[in-house]
Amino acid sequence: MSYTTEYQRAIESPEAFWKEKAQALPWSRFPETILSKDDNDIYRWFADGEMNTCYMALDYHVENGRGDQPALIYDSPVTGTKATYTYRKLHEEVAKFASVLAGKGVEKGDRVVIYMPMIPQAVIAMLASARLGAVHSVVFGGFAPHELAVRIEDASPKVLVTASCGIEVTKVLPYKPLVDEAISLSAHKPDSVIVYQRPEQLAELSADDTDWDSAMATATPAPCTVVQATDPLYILYTSGTTGKPKGVVRDNGGHAVALKYSMQAIYNMAPGEVFWAASDVGWVVGHSYIVYGPLLHGCTTVVYEGKPVKTPDAGAFWRMTEEYKIKALFAAPTAFRAIRKEDPDAKLVEKYDISSLKTIFMAGERLDPPTYLWTVDKTGKPVIDHWWQTETGWAICANPAGLEDLPVKPGSSTVPVPGFNVQVLDHTGKPLPAGEQGAIAIKLPMPPGCLPTIWGDCERFKHAYLEAYPDYYTSGDGGFKDDDGYVFIMGRTDDVINVAGHRLSTGEMEEIVAAHQAVAECSVIGVHDSLKGQVPVGLVLLKDGVDIDEDTLQQELVAMIRKEIGPLACFHRAVVVPRLPKTRSGKILRKLLRQIAANHEVAVPSTIDDPASVPEIQEIMQKQGLVKS
Ligand code: COA
Ligand code: AMP
Numbered sequence: 001m002s003y004t005t006e007y008q009r010a011i012e013s014p015e016a017f018w019k020e021k022a023q024a025l026p027w028s029r030f031p032e033t034i035l036s037k038d039d040n041d042i043y044r045w046f047a048d049g050e051m052n053t054c055y056m057a058l059d060y061h062v063e064n065g066r067g068d069q070p071a072l073i074y075d076s077p078v079t080g081t082k083a084t085y086t087y088r089k090l091h092e093e094v095a096k097f098a099s100v101l102a103g104k105g106v107e108k109g110d111r112v113v114i115y116m117p118m119i120p121q122a123v124i125a126m127l128a129s130a131r132l133g134a135v136h137s138v139v140f141g142g143f144a145p146h147e148l149a150v151r152i153e154d155a156s157p158k159v160l161v162t163a164s165c166g167i168e169v170t171k172v173l174p175y176k177p178l179v180d181e182a183i184s185l186s187a188h189k190p191d192s193v194i195v196y197q198r199p200e201q202l203a204e205l206s207a208d209d210t211d212w213d214s215a216m217a218t219a220t221p222a223p224c225t226v227v228q229a230t231d232p233l234y235i236l237y238t239s240g241t242t243g244k245p246k247g248v249v250r251d252n253g254g255h256a257v258a259l260k261y262s263m264q265a266i267y268n269m270a271p272g273e274v275f276w277a278a279s280d281v282g283w284v285v286g287h288s289y290i291v292y293g294p295l296l297h298g299c300t301t302v303v304y305e306g307k308p309v310k311t312p313d314a315g316a317f318w319r320m321t322e323e324y325k326i327k328a329l330f331a332a333p334t335a336f337r338a339i340r341k342e343d344p345d346a347k348l349v350e351k352y353d354i355s356s357l358k359t360i361f362m363a364g365e366r367l368d369p370p371t372y373l374w375t376v377d378k379t380g381k382p383v384i385d386h387w388w389q390t391e392t393g394w395a396i397c398a399n400p401a402g403l404e405d406l407p408v409k410p411g412s413s414t415v416p417v418p419g420f421n422v423q424v425l426d427h428t429g430k431p432l433p434a435g436e437q438g439a440i441a442i443k444l445p446m447p448p449g450c451l452p453t454i455w456g457d458c459e460r461f462k463h464a465y466l467e468a469y470p471d472y473y474t475s476g477d478g479g480f481k482d483d484d485g486y487v488f489i490m491g492r493t494d495d496v497i498n499v500a501g502h503r504l505s506t507g508e509m510e511e512i513v514a515a516h517q518a519v520a521e522c523s524v525i526g527v528h529d530s531l532k533g534q535v536p537v538g539l540v541l542l543k544d545g546v547d548i549d550e551d552t553l554q555q556e557l558v559a560m561i562r563k564e565i566g567p568l569a570c571f572h573r574a575v576v577v578p579r580l581p582k583t584r585s586g587k588i589l590r591k592l593l594r595q596i597a598a599n600h601e602v603a604v605p606s607t608i609d610d611p612a613s614v615p616e617i618q619e620i621m622q623k624q625g626l627v628k629s
Contacts, residue, residue: 003404003415006265010418010447017418018045018448021261022253025296026060027051028226031253035445038230040458043445045254049229053252054098054131057295058091059224066298067091069272073324074120076305077312078167079200085120090127093120095221097128104159104192104210108133108225111157111235113190114281115139115148115179117166118305121196121212122281123291125161130233130252133225134158137235137247140282141166141175142502142568147245148182151237154247154455156188161212163196164203169310176203229253235455236284238390239505240464241495243512247455248390250287255393256296258419258449259288262394263297266386266417267328268359268402271298274324278304278317278331283502284390285364289330293394302326308335315348325356332364332501333371333385337531340371346378357381359401363388364501365533366489369410387413387489389475390503391465393449396420396442396475397487412486419447422487424480429469437480439493441472491598495590497526497534499570506536506590509571512564513538513557518546523580523588524571527597528628537626538574539593539617550576575624581613596621599628 010017015034022031031049038044058071067088074083085093106112112129114136116122122138129136137155139148152160160183166173176195183189195203196212205211233252237245263269277289281303294301302324308316308331317339320326343349360375360383367385375383382405386398399406399414406414416422421443424432432438444466450473454461468474479490492498495507506524513522520543526534538557542548554574561571581589584607595602596618604614621627 001403003400003406006403007416007418011421014419014445014447018257022046022049022257024260025051025056025256031229038452040453042452042458042461044230044251044452045448046229046257049253050226051229051253051256052131052133052224052226053233053256053292053296054094054127055224056256057127057130057292058087058094061087061295061298062091066271069298070300071295072120072123072301072303073274074303074305075320075324076119077316078169078306079198083120090124092221093124093216094127094131095223096216096219097124098131099219099222100194100210100215101128101134101159102132102222103215103219104194106132106134106158108227109231110134111155112136113139113152113155113157113160115141115160115162115175116196116281117141117163117175118280118303119163119196119198120303121163123303126234126281126287126291131222131224133227133231135232135234137237138282138287139237140280140568141173142282142566144563144566145178145181145185146564147566148178149185150245151247152182152186152190153188154237155235157190159192159194160190161194161196164198165201167200167305169307172201174201174203176205227252230452234287236287236390238284239496239503239508241505241507243505243508245505246460246464247457248451249453249455250393250449251452254448254450255292258394258447259293260296262417263293263299265400265402266395266398267330267361269294269297269299269328272300273327274300274302274356275328276302276304276320276324276326276330278308278329278335279364279501284388284393285330288393300324307338309338309342313348314339314342315351318349318352318354321354321357322352327356328359328361329357330361330363333362333367334365334500334532336362336371336375340374341531349378354379354381359384361386363395365498366491367411367413372410383408385413387477387487391451392446393451396422397489409482409486412482412488414487415485416487422481423472425469425472429472432480434481434483437478437490439468440475440477440479440487440489441469442475444471444473446473497536499526499534499536499568500532502568504536504565504569508565509536509538509561509569512560513540513574516553516557516560518542518548518553520544521580521588523590523593525590525593525597525626527626532570535573536569536571538571539577539580540574541578541580542576575620575626577617577620579610579613579616581617582609583607584609593617597626597628
C-alpha cells in the first residue's frame with residue numbers, strides 16, 4: 001500500500017476510511033454513525049458504537065487463541081525482578097482488580113486516579129478501570145504532592161490506587177506520604193485508597209486504606225461493562241501555559257481504532273510480536289504504546305522499571321532487545337543522548353544480539369540530527385522520528401513504516417499520518433507555501449483518537465485549541481513543510497518546554513518563583529541542554545531594597561519548584577537581572593527571551609518600553625551561558 005494512496009483516501013473519504021479501520025476490532029455494536037458532532041459542536045467518531053476497551057485488549061485475545069502468549073513482560077533492574085504475564089494471566093488479574101474497584105463503589109463514568117511506578121500493577125489498574133467503563137487518570141510518579149492534589153481535585157476520583165514506593169536507580173522513594181499529603185491538600189477526597197505494597201519499602205496503612213494483595217486474595221473476576229465509543233476512557237493531565245494543567249480526555253472507540261491502525265501502519269507490527277516503548281505509564285506514550293496499542297493489536301508489551309543508563313549501564317536497551325526479541329523500540333531522543341554520553345563508541349551495542357530489532361522510533365521532543373546520525377550509525381537500524389502530543393494520543397507525522405519506507409530527512413518527522421491534514425499557517429490563518437515557517441495546525445476533523453474536550457471545561461478546550469484559526473486545531477508547535485511535504489517541527493510557540501522528553505509549563509514555574517518574597521517579577525525560559533534538550537532557568541528581578549545573596553535565592557527557588565512541581569522539573573538555576581524587556585503596558589516579552597535563548601534573530605516589537613533592555617539582557621544571557629551556541 002503506498003503512503004500517498006492511503007493518505008488521500010483518509011483525507012477525501014474519512015468516513016469510509018475509518019469505518020474500514022474500525023472493522024479490525026471486536027465491537028459489541030458496530031457503529032452506524034461514523035462521524036458526527038456532539039452537543040458542544042465538536043466532531044466525534046463512532047457515536048453510536050458500543051464496546052469495551054479492556055475486552056478488545058484482553059478478553060478478545062484470550063477467546064481467540066492468544067491466552068498463552070506473553071501479553072506483558074516486566075523487567076526491573078532496579079529491584080532485580082522479571083516476570084511474564086500471558087494474556088490469560090493478565091486478563092485474570094485485571095478482571096479481579098476490576099472487582100476490587102467495583103467493591104469500592106466504582107461504576108461506569110467514575111474516576112480512578114493511579115499514582116504508581118513502572119510496575120505491572122499500574123497497567124492492571126488502568127485496564128481494570130477501563131473494564132468497568134470507569135475513567136482513569138494516571139499521574140506520573142515524579143510529580144510532587146501539590147501536582148497530584150491539583151489532579152485529584154479536578155478529576156474527583158472515587159478511588160486512588162498507589163504503591164508503597166517507587167525506585168529511582170538506587171533511591172527508594174516512599175509514595176504513600178506523598179499521596180497522603182496530596183489528599184490533604186485537595187478539596188476532593190477519594191472514598192478509598194488502595195496500596196500495592198512493595199518489599200523495598202512497605203507503607204504504613206491507615207484503617208481506611210486497602211491493601212492490594214489482601215483485596216485481590218478474595219476477589220472474583222468482574223465482567224466488562226459496555227460503553228459508548230464516545231464515553232471517556234481516561235483523563236491525562238498535561239502542561240499548558242498556566243499553573244492549571246489541562247485534563248486531556250480520551251474516548252474509548254476512536255482511541256481503540258486509531259491505536260490499532262497505528263500499530264500496523266506506523267510501527268509495522270504484527271500480532272504476536274514484541275513492542276517496547278521505553279517510557280512511563282504516566283505519559284501519553286506510556287498510555288498509548290505501553291498499554292493500549294500493543295495489547296489491542298495482540299502484541300507483547302514491555303514494562304521496564306529502570307533508566308536507559310545506570311541500570312546497570314548504558315547497555316540496558318540492547319540487553320532488553322536481545323533478551324525479549326524486541327522488534328520495535330520507542331524512546332525519547334534524550335534517552336539516546338544519555339546512552340551516547342556514557343557509551344559514545346557504542347561498545348555495549350556489540351555485546352548483544354540486536355538482530356530482532358527492525359526499527360527504532362523516537363518522539364517526545366525534536367530528534368536532533370547528531371542524535372539521529374549517531375543512533376543509525378551505531379545500531380545499523382532505521383530510526384524514525386515521529387511527532388505527536390498528549391492531545392492527539394498518536395502520531396501526527398511519521399515515516400509510516402507499515403505502509404511505505406519513505407526517505408529520511410534528518411530534522412524532519414517526515415509526513416502527515418493518514419487522517420491528519422497538517423497545514424502551516426500564517427498569523428491570519430492562511431496556509432503558507434513550502435519553506436515558510438508558521439504555526440502548525442490540523443484541519444478539522446482530526447482523525448479518531450484525538451481529544452474531544454478538556455475534562456469539565458469544553459470552553460477552555462475551544463479557547464486553547466480551536467479559536468486561533470477557524471476550522472483548525474492549533475498544535476502549539478511552529479515549523480514548516482518542505483517542497484516534498486516533509487514536516488519540520490521547530491519548537492513550541494507558547495510557554496511549554498520539553499525537559500528530557502517531559503512536557504512542562506514555564507508559566508507554572510513562573511507562578512511559583514514569583515511567590516518568593518524577594519522576587520518582584522520573573523520569567524522562566526527553556527534553555528538548551530545537551531542531554532535533556534531543554535532545562536528551565538529563571539530570570540529574576542528582585543524587589544527594591546531586598547538584600548538576599550544570589551546563591552541563597554537560587555537554592556530557595558530550586559527547593560520551591562521541587563516541592564510544588566517535583567524533581568522532574570529539573571529547575572536548577574535562577575539568574576538575577578536588573579530589568580526584563582517589557583511592552584509599554586508592562587508585559588514581559590517572553591517570546592523575545594525565548595528567541596534570545598534559542599540564538600534566533602530577535603524580533604523587537606514596536607510596543608517595547610525600553611529598547612536598551614534588549615542588548616542588555618542578551619549580554620547577560622550570553623555571559624551566563626544561557627544562549628544556545
Ligand atoms: N518518580 C520519582 N522521581 C522521578 C521520576 C519518577 N518516576 N522520574 C524522574 N524522577 C526524578 C529523578 O530521580 C531526578 O531527581 P533528582 O533531581 O533528585 O536526581 C529528577 O526527577 C530528574 O529526572 P530525569 O529528568 O529523568 O533525569 P535523570 O538524570 O535521572 O535521567 C534520562 C536522565 C535522560 C536518562 C531520563 O530523563 C530519561 O530516560 N528520559 C526519557 C524520558 C521519557 O521516556 N519520556 C517519555 C516520552 S517518550
Ligand atoms: P507531550 O504532549 O508531552 O507528548 O509533548 C508534546 C510536545 O512535544 C509537542 O507539542 C512538541 O513540542 C514536542 N514533540 C513531541 N514529539 C516531537 C517530535 N518528534 N519532534 C519535535 N517535537 C516533538
